[in-house]
Amino acid sequence: MASPSERQHLAAGGGGSPRTGPELLDSVDDAEGLYVAVERCPLCNTTRRRLTCAKCVQSGDFVFFDGRDTERFADKRERLNRLRETQLDFQKQVASVVEGKLAADKLKWKIMSCKMRIEHLKQSICNGNEEIAKNSELLSKSKRYNQDLYIRSQRHQEKKEKIQRRNHKLSAVVEKRNKDLKSRHAELASLRRSHILELTSVIFPLGEVRNVTRDPADVSFENDNAMTSSTVSKLAEARRTTYLSGRWVCDDHNGDTSISIAGPWITLPNNGDYSAYYNWVEEKKTTPGPEMEYNNPAYTISAALCYATQLVNTLSHILNVNLPRKLYNSEFCGENLNRWKFNRAVNKLNSNILYLCFSQVWTL
Structure with missing residues (x-):
């Protein structure tokens, strides 16, 4: 040492x-x-x-x-080994304690989570019980309401049966009245036909008249041997042509048919040509004076249109039809009408006639 x-x-x-x-x-x-x-x-x-x-x-x-x-080195080394062993023992003890602590903490967390789940389940059970109570109350109300509805349905069924019996009786009454109505309609139709027949045969007889009169000038031209047939026809055409209101109008009615009303001397042209009335009105404007021709075509046209208006209005009254255009019976009996007023009145009359005819077609 x-x-x-x-x-x-x-x-x-x-x-x-x-x-x-x-x-x-x-x-x-x-x-x-x-x-x-x-x-x-x-x-x-x-x-x-x-x-x-x-x-x-x-x-x-x-x-x-x-x-x-x-202290020797060997003693220190031995003491170090003992300390290491002691440290390992302490580490093992601490590890076991920590493991126990962790296990205890896990158990605590499990217990806490179980308690929370239990609380949630209790809350859910309470909510479920409340919902069951509400549903039970609603169920009882629904049962009472359904019971009331059933009672009301029974009453309604009784009312329905009463209404059906009453409807059956009323249907029999309605059927009987429909038969009476049809018979009355048939009687009314026959009565209307008889009245219309009397009206159109006695008061306003209607007929078709054919104009076969010939112009004397045409006859004299035909008898003249000095003239050819072409010259005669051209002269006759020139005589029957009139310049009226800026245009040439042909007044030839030879061979045309006319509709007579209230007598054969009161006629209307079948083709709707009222140029004779227009010519007469123009002549009255240019050469006023006393009227000497009582057989003027303008008079017959005015009279025929006046009678036609009266006939249409009377037929509408008999057939119970409201005409679309209002036209008085004296529309064509007044003073001389100009072209516009005359055409307007004629259009009204034609509209009423067509409407009256179509109304009878619809009723059929």
Whole structure:
């Protein structure tokens, strides 16, 4: 073992680097028993006195050279091993305690979650009970309402049966009245036909008249042997042509048919040509004076239109038809009408006649 002064000098250390491994052991073995001052310590590489032997170093039987700690290295190593074992034991104990703590915490969390689930289930059960109570109340109300509806349906069924019986009776009455109405309509139709027949045969007889009169000038021209047939026809056509209101109008009615009303002398042209009335009105404007021709065609046209108006109005009254155009019976009996007023009145009369005819077609 080294002395305390040598231990202190060895602990202070020298200038060289320490050796390690097999080189250190060989140096220690070679240095055993030497007292040379130049010999260096294999541990601290200093030139001090005799140092510890290699066996002591290997066995750990050495201490600090300065005397600050008298415990050997072997004892320290043994104590370190014991401390490590103790540390491992403590670690195992701590790990077991921590595992127990973790298990306890897990159990606590499970218990807490179970409690929360229990609370939620209790709340759900309470809500379910409330909902069941509400549904039970609604069910009872629905049952009472259905019972009331059933009672009302029974009453309505009785009313329905009464109404059906009444409708059956009324249908029989309506059928009987329809038969009476049809018979009355038939009687009314026959009565209307008889009245219309009397009206059109006695008061306003209607007929078709064919005009076959010939112009004396045409006869004289035909008897004249000095004229050819073409000259005669051209002269007759020129005589029957009149310039009226800016255009040439033909007044030839020879061979045309006319409609007579209230007598054969009161006629209307079948083709709707009222140029004779227009010519007469124009002549009255240009040459006013007393009227001497009582058989003027304008008079017959006015009289025929007046009778036709009276006939249409009377027929509408008999047939119970409202005419679309209002036309008085004296529309064509007044003063001389100009072309516009005359055409307007004739159009009204034609509209009423067509409407009256179509109304009878619809009733059929």
